[in-house]
Amino acid sequence: MERMEGPDDAELSRARAGDAEAFRRLVERHARGVFRLAFRMLGNEQDAEDVVQETFLKAWSRLHQFEARSSFGAWLRRIAANCAYDTLRRRKRTPLAAGPWTDDEGGEIDPLQELPSPTPSADRELWGAQLRARLGAALHALSPLERAAFTLRHLEERPIAEIARALGCDDNNAKQSVFRAVRKLRRALSPAFPVTP
Amino acid sequence: MNHPNDDALLVAMWDEPGADAERAHLAGCATCRERVAALRAVLDAAGEDVPERGPDYGAQVWARLAPQLPARPVPVPAPPRRLVSFHRFASFGALAASLLAAFLIGRHTAPLPPPVPVVETQVRERVLLVAVGDHLERSRVLLVEWMNEAEGGAPHGAEELLRTNRLYRASAERGGDADVADVLLELERTLLEIARAPEFGPAERAELQARIERRGTLFKVRVLGEQVRQRQARPAVEAPVQES
Numbered sequence: 502m503e504r505m506e507g508p509d510d511a512e513l514s515r516a517r518a519g520d521a522e523a524f525r526r527l528v529e530r531h532a533r534g535v536f537r538l539a540f541r542m543l544g545n546e547q548d549a550e551d552v553v554q555e556t557f558l559k560a561w562s563r564l565h566q567f568e569a570r571s572s573f574g575a576w577l578r579r580i581a582a583n584c585a586y587d588t589l590r591r592r593k594r595t596p597l598a599a600g601p602w603t604d605d606e607g608g609e610i611d612p613l614q615e616l617p618s619p620t621p622s623a624d625r626e627l628w629g630a631q632l633r634a635r636l637g638a639a640l641h642a643l644s645p646l647e648r649a650a651f652t653l654r655h656l657e658e659r660p661i662a663e664i665a666r667a668l669g670c671d672d673n674n675a676k677q678s679v680f681r682a683v684r685k686l687r688r689a690l691s692p693a694f695p696v697t698p
Numbered sequence: 699m700n701h702p703n704d705d706a707l708l709v710a711m712w713d714e715p716g717a718d719a720e721r722a723h724l725a726g727c728a729t730c731r732e733r734v735a736a737l738r739a740v741l742d743a744a745g746e747d748v749p750e751r752g753p754d755y756g757a758q759v760w761a762r763l764a765p766q767l768p769a770r771p772v773p774v775p776a777p778p779r780r781l782v783s784f785h786r787f788a789s790f791g792a793l794a795a796s797l798l799a800a801f802l803i804g805r806h807t808a809p810l811p812p813p814v815p816v817v818e819t820q821v822r823e824r825v826l827l828v829a830v831g832d833h834l835e836r837s838r839v840l841l842v843e844w845m846n847e848a849e850g851g852a853p854h855g856a857e858e859l860l861r862t863n864r865l866y867r868a869s870a871e872r873g874g875d876a877d878v879a880d881v882l883l884e885l886e887r888t889l890l891e892i893a894r895a896p897e898f899g900p901a902e903r904a905e906l907q908a909r910i911e912r913r914g915t916l917f918k919v920r921v922l923g924e925q926v927r928q929r930q931a932r933p934a935v936e937a938p939v940q941e942s
């Protein structure tokens with residue numbers, strides 16, 4: 502989400518007084534950032550679009566609770582993270598079942614051998630596709646808290662304290678969840694990304 | 699040399715306090731810098747593939763959002779006079795607001811306006827609780843029926859439930875109870891969508907049903923209704939109630 506603390510202020514005070522037009526400008530300014538966060542947490546466009554709608558709906562009805570201590574963008578992000586976290590918790594998780602890496606004929610390959618080739622090739626594309634598929638499956642298998650905390654820390658680069666507030670847990674819990682998420686992702690992706698001591 | 703473990707390396711990568719030793723170690727250790735690079739590769743891979751949204755995306759979001767926006771809650775609203783069900787509470791409209799919030803989350807001990815005698819307050823609280831419970835149950839039944847029908851116009855009573863819901867939501871918001879307000883907001887949005895459903899073709903209707911399903915609206919309404927019923931069933935323990 503763009504850091505736009507100053508430019509939001511005028512719209513904010515008008516929107517709080519019930520000016521929907523001012524709120525429209527805020528929505529237009531922040532919608533893409535909210536979508537990106539929601540998609541990263543959920544990995545699914547439809548769910549992410551639902552979260553975008555829910556986030557702005559809640560923001561509108563809670564505008565009077567917004568305190569200027571944080572930026573409007575950070576406040577929205579907190580609402581969005583919370584909505585997406587709720588969606589994650591309602592979802593059924595798929596247990597992770599990672600088989601060997603294969604080439605296009607189904608033969609087993611060593612992903613490390615495929616990786617170093619700097620030139621784009623069919624093999625390399627296949628490798629990339631498998632990497633994405635594995636990553637998607639691994640993300641899907643994380644617990645809701647692990648996935649939410651991981652997304653907010655590593656993809657949205659939010660500080661741990663803010664993540665803990667958004668997800669309603671304490672700092673240590675948020676941090677440990679990120680650690681666990683990273684460990685699980687690395688395990689799912691090894692040996693393409695070998696784990697070092 | 700003692701190399702930090704992966705967790706410590708992660709903290710060092712974050713721009714957070716408490717990892718000075720690890721950061722210093724990284725500056726002098728090529729092995730660990732490689733480990734950080736490998737970690738980063740995993741993390742970067744996880745952040746790829748967000749579908750592109752064009753510059754008019756915000757306008758699209760607004761187009762979907764605008765019809766669902768409830769009127770902004772005004773700081774100190776007068777209780778609306780149109781609703782029969784709310785007339786009974788008109789004499790304590792302001793009180794009702796704080797009571798609803800206090801009740802639904804079980805904060806029975808929340809401070810109440812002093813001039814109202816305890817017994818009278820409890821009676822009013824119960825009346826209000828019953829009204830809210832009734833509203834949630836009627837909404838739930840209407841939603842279940844509508845979700846199971848492939849066609850047909852707006853269900854009977856949706857408009858009235860919508861109006862009642864607005865009152866309760868505004869009460870919960872004024873009482874500062876975000877959890878209850880959220881469920882009522884969700885319900886209001888859904889009732890609004892359903893009330894507009896006659897304009898929808900079968901495909902749009904099916905899409906809306908799927909969306910409501912995904913949002914878990916029914917589940918949330920049922921849980922809140924259950925909480926209200928439990929409150930109703932619980933005897934008032936804070937003060938001895940003298941039956942007159």
Ligand SMILES: [Zn+2]
Pocket residue numbers: 699700701702723727728729730731
């Ligand atoms: Zn080292």
